Amino acid sequence: MSNTVPRLSVRDLRRAFGGIIAVNNVSFDLAADHITGLIGPNGAGKTTVFNLLAGSLAPNSGTIAFEGKPINGLNASTIARRGIARCFQSAAVFRNITVRDHIVRAGYLKAIGRPLDLLKRRSLAGYKKAARDRAEELLDFLELRHAADRDAATLAYGHQKILGVGMALATQPRLLLADEPAAGLNPVETTEMTELLRRIRYDRGIDVLLVEHDLRLVMKLCDRIIALNAGTIIADGPPNIVRNDEAFITAYLGADHAP
Amino acid sequence: MIRRWSFVLSVATLLAYLLIPLLINQIFYTHLAILIGIHAILAVSVYLMLKIGQLSLAQAGFMGIGAYASALLTRDVGIPFEAALLLAGVIPALIAGAVGPLLMRTKGVHFVLLTFAFGEVIVLTFVEWTSLFGGNNGISAIPPASILGLQLIAPSSFLILTVIMLSIILLCCHVAFAGDLGVVVEGLERNEPLQSSLGVNALAYRCLIFSGSAFIAGLSGSLYAHYLSFISPEAFGFWTTVNALILNVIGGAQFLMGPFLGALLLAPLPEIFREWVHYQRVLYGVALLLLMRGLPQGFLGLILPRLRWGNNR
Amino acid sequence: MLVQTLVIAATSSAYMMLLALGFTLIFGLMRIVNFAHGEFVMLGAYAVYVLTVVCGLNYFVAIPVAGLFAGLCGVVAERLIFRPFLGDELGAMITSLALAIILQGAVMIIFTVDQLSVPRPISGVLHFGSIYLPNDQLFVAGSSFLVVIAFHFLVHHTRLGLALRAVAQDTEIARAYGMAPSVILPLAFGIGCILAGLAGALTVPLYAVNPFMGEAALLKAFIVVVLGGLGSLPGAMIAAVVLGTTDAVISVWFSATMATLVSFVLVVIILIVKPSGLWGRA
Numbered sequence: 125m126s127n128t129v130p131r132l133s134v135r136d137l138r139r140a141f142g143g144i145i146a147v148n149n150v151s152f153d154l155a156a157d158h159i160t161g162l163i164g165p166n167g168a169g170k171t172t173v174f175n176l177l178a179g180s181l182a183p184n185s186g187t188i189a190f191e192g193k194p195i196n197g198l199n200a201s202t203i204a205r206r207g208i209a210r211c212f213q214s215a216a217v218f219r220n221i222t223v224r225d226h227i228v229r230a231g232y233l234k235a236i237g238r239p240l241d242l243l244k245r246r247s248l249a250g251y252k253k254a255a256r257d258r259a260e261e262l263l264d265f266l267e268l269r270h271a272a273d274r275d276a277a278t279l280a281y282g283h284q285k286i287l288g289v290g291m292a293l294a295t296q297p298r299l300l301l302a303d304e305p306a307a308g309l310n311p312v313e314t315t316e317m318t319e320l321l322r323r324i325r326y327d328r329g330i331d332v333l334l335v336e337h338d339l340r341l342v343m344k345l346c347d348r349i350i351a352l353n354a355g356t357i358i359a360d361g362p363p364n365i366v367r368n369d370e371a372f373i374t375a376y377l378g379a380d381h382a383p
Numbered sequence: 384m385i386r387r388w389s390f391v392l393s394v395a396t397l398l399a400y401l402l403i404p405l406l407i408n409q410i411f412y413t414h415l416a417i418l419i420g421i422h423a424i425l426a427v428s429v430y431l432m433l434k435i436g437q438l439s440l441a442q443a444g445f446m447g448i449g450a451y452a453s454a455l456l457t458r459d460v461g462i463p464f465e466a467a468l469l470l471a472g473v474i475p476a477l478i479a480g481a482v483g484p485l486l487m488r489t490k491g492v493h494f495v496l497l498t499f500a501f502g503e504v505i506v507l508t509f510v511e512w513t514s515l516f517g518g519n520n521g522i523s524a525i526p527p528a529s530i531l532g533l534q535l536i537a538p539s540s541f542l543i544l545t546v547i548m549l550s551i552i553l554l555c556c557h558v559a560f561a562g563d564l565g566v567v568v569e570g571l572e573r574n575e576p577l578q579s580s581l582g583v584n585a586l587a588y589r590c591l592i593f594s595g596s597a598f599i600a601g602l603s604g605s606l607y608a609h610y611l612s613f614i615s616p617e618a619f620g621f622w623t624t625v626n627a628l629i630l631n632v633i634g635g636a637q638f639l640m641g642p643f644l645g646a647l648l649l650a651p652l653p654e655i656f657r658e659w660v661h662y663q664r665v666l667y668g669v670a671l672l673l674l675m676r677g678l679p680q681g682f683l684g685l686i687l688p689r690l691r692w693g694n695n696r
Numbered sequence: 697m698l699v700q701t702l703v704i705a706a707t708s709s710a711y712m713m714l715l716a717l718g719f720t721l722i723f724g725l726m727r728i729v730n731f732a733h734g735e736f737v738m739l740g741a742y743a744v745y746v747l748t749v750v751c752g753l754n755y756f757v758a759i760p761v762a763g764l765f766a767g768l769c770g771v772v773a774e775r776l777i778f779r780p781f782l783g784d785e786l787g788a789m790i791t792s793l794a795l796a797i798i799l800q801g802a803v804m805i806i807f808t809v810d811q812l813s814v815p816r817p818i819s820g821v822l823h824f825g826s827i828y829l830p831n832d833q834l835f836v837a838g839s840s841f842l843v844v845i846a847f848h849f850l851v852h853h854t855r856l857g858l859a860l861r862a863v864a865q866d867t868e869i870a871r872a873y874g875m876a877p878s879v880i881l882p883l884a885f886g887i888g889c890i891l892a893g894l895a896g897a898l899t900v901p902l903y904a905v906n907p908f909m910g911e912a913a914l915l916k917a918f919i920v921v922v923l924g925g926l927g928s929l930p931g932a933m934i935a936a937v938v939l940g941t942t943d944a945v946i947s948v949w950f951s952a953t954m955a956t957l958v959s960f961v962l963v964v965i966i967l968i969v970k971p972s973g974l975w976g977r978a
């Protein structure tokens with residue numbers, strides 16, 4: 125199935141804020157088993173595309189299908205339960221809770237996604253057990269085991285971001301949306317994050333859609349790059365092609381983002 | 384360990400609150416204790432909303448719906464008090480459940496303003512729909528409460544009912560928040576977008592809490608109606624909710640016992656200093672101001688981290 | 697009938713504009729939801745009562761004095777009470793509730809809870825053919841609109857107005873251009889309260905005065921401001937006209953309570969479609 129139906133299929137997506145058209149008739153398909161980079165200068169509409177995909181914003185028009193099924197108009201939580209995860213800048217939300225427990229909670233929250241789910245006590249216990257097992261495995265995968273028992277709020281910034289990715293992974297997604305995962309990280313942490321994203325794609329088989337201003341990282345990591353400017357796609361293809369695309373160079377490298 | 388102690392302390396406080404007036408056995412003290420209980424229950428309903436980081440000013444309106452429902456159902460329809468008490472919770476909860484998805488789309492200041500207006504609409508409905516609610520004259524001759532055929536005419540017996548209701552409500556909230564609901568609610572109040580991205584339907588949960596808080600407010604209304612045997616619209620206005628909010632602020636809204644503590648401290652004042660009621664109003668306001676200024680990290684500082692006001696839309 | 701309704705609509709719109717402009721100005725600049733706004737209306741009304749009935753001053757002289765008095769109280773309140781809660785919406789809200797309680801209590805102590813009234817300074821009707829227009833309502837509508845125009849001029853054509861708009865946009869940038877928020881904010885609060893006080897002063901002869909009159913005024917200001925978009929001055933003006941007109945029409949044909957109910961439903965529907973209000977910044 126995954127050979128014929130794209131993981132994500134976006135058609136004529138459009139969203140305006142007052143007079144500003146943040147996303148203007150954007151269409152693309154994401155084939156399964158890819159890391160795709162979404163790049164563009166500040167204000168190009170990248171975050172807005174993510175918000176539309178994740179259901180935090182409703183599009184003005186256009187359709188989004190995930191594995192062949194339409195998801196536009198669904199709310200964020202339903203989309204999350206369908207298998208699209210999104211990682212946040214800082215993930216330490218719960219008070220006085222360890223890193224491990226953050227991952228455990230992230231793993232079973234979707235089992236109580238709706239109030240009525242609270243009544244299914246029996247199956248919930250099973251879910252929690254599974255979430256705990258998964259958390260142990262994820263702690264190793266994220267290389268956060270050394271910090272497993274620390275209060276998540278006391279983690280260094282780089283580790284907070286890794287925890288953010290880890291909590292997204294705990295929901296067992298098939299597509300991960302990562303908005304600037306390397307922003308604010310030092311070079312060592314950036315390398316760690318790059319490695320982590322690569323392993324998410326190759327070891328776990330989870331597709332990644334990545335927004336990142338660090339072009340070197342994007343070019344190195346992604347199979348495909350979609351360049352956005354002023355809400356429209358100006359280039360789309362493998363990194364070496366997009367790198368030499370004229371529209372891309374004027375729009376993007378003309379700004380002060382040259383690698 | 385600390386949790387256990389605070390639990391023991393809470394139970395002890397509730398018991399003392401019940402027993403002291405019963406032992407003194409003077410109507411005035413029993414009367415005060417009943418008022419404390421009714422105010423505390425309303426304050427708990429405000430507390431529930433604060434728990435998800437929202438301030439609802441419609442709570443006294445829900446209390447009014449409960450009061451009128453209970454009064455009319457027992458007096459005119461003739462259903463037993465026990466059923467009326469339950470319906471006094473269920474009806475406001477259903478109304479909150481119906482308007483919740485609309486009101487709860489907004490947050491922060493907008494939600495405050497909308498619930499303010501909604502509360503006013505509820506009171507206006509009582510005033511305007513004279514044939515059903517009796518207009519400004521309200522409803523009188525409400526039958527006394529009775530449980531299992533036992534009429535609770537003596538204030539002391541009504542006090543026992545009030546304390547039982549308050550205890551059940553506090554216990555239910557305690558149990559609910561100690562479990563998975565507590566996890567969801569904490570996440571909602573601290574980082575709703577993240578919580579949604581993990582698969583939690585934030586709107587549904589917020590509506591659930593809104594309904595629950597309306598249920599509790601309705602119960603306090605029923606107790607109020609059957610205790611006084613007379614109700615009128617102005618008892619359920621804006622200031623009644625504000626009062627319940629103040630009980631939370633003074634008591635410390637980070638604890639489930641905060642609203643009760645606030646009621647214990649403040650609810651008796653208007654009854655004790657009856658002739659001084661205007662001066663008391665001023666003092667009350669000044670005290671609130673001083674508390675806000677003098678203890679920014681104190682009572683209020685403790686609830687502020689729970690409230691997410693940065694984003695208003 | 698139509699013209700009479702129009703006059704009522706104009707009076708009601710103008711009154712709502714006065715209420716809402718002050719409220720939304722204060723919110724837009726300080727993010728303070730001033731629950732005591734209605735009490736400033738009350739201060740204006742009581743000031744007129746004292747000046748005319750007690751001191752025997754001319755009503756038309758009393759109006760601006762009452763407005764200034766409310767404004768002065770606003771400046772003092774901003775400096776003494778609200779300043780520490782800048783940027784703390786809930787704290788400021790509770791503080792404003794405390795202020796409302798204090799002002800109500802003080803008025804009750806001084807004037808008791810009884811309804812007081814100010815004799816109508818204007819009487820008679822204008823009539824054109826079969827159309828009768830009460831002079832006092834025309835006066836309220838006319839002078840309210842004059843105040844609104846003056847306010848508009850202040851905001852758009854004076855240095856102070858420029859500073860106000862700059863602070864509302866971005867406090868830091870305004871500071872960088874030498875507009876000290878510590879001067880601008882109390883002034884803005886004061887101006888908001890002058891508008892409220894004038895609303896009270898102008899309408900005293902039409903409605904009576906009592907310590908609880910603030911709540912109804914607050915509700916009106918709320919509905920208008922929420923509809924227009926919190927913090928938006930043009931939004932408040934347009935929403936005041938929309939709601940003032942519906943309010944008048946429904947009050948004339950049905951009842952005042954029904955009018956309030958309908959305006960509430962209208963606001964809720966609009967907010968569902970556009971949560972930031974008609975002219976709110978998205």
Ligand SMILES: Nc1ncnc2c1ncn2[C@@H]1O[C@H](COP(=O)(O)OP(=O)(O)OP(=O)(O)O)[C@@H](O)[C@H]1O
Pocket residue numbers: 141144145146164165166167168169170171172173978
């Ligand atoms: N909630 C909003 N309200 C109004 N305008 C918005 C909103 N969100 C985004 N915009 C506007 O839409 C445009 C696209 O913004 P977006 O955040 O999607 O850009 P981006 O590509 O993520 O930029 P950056 O690289 O700075 O993160 C911008 O002009 C922005 O001002």
Ligand SMILES: [Mg+2]
Pocket residue numbers: 170171172
């Ligand atoms: Mg962005």
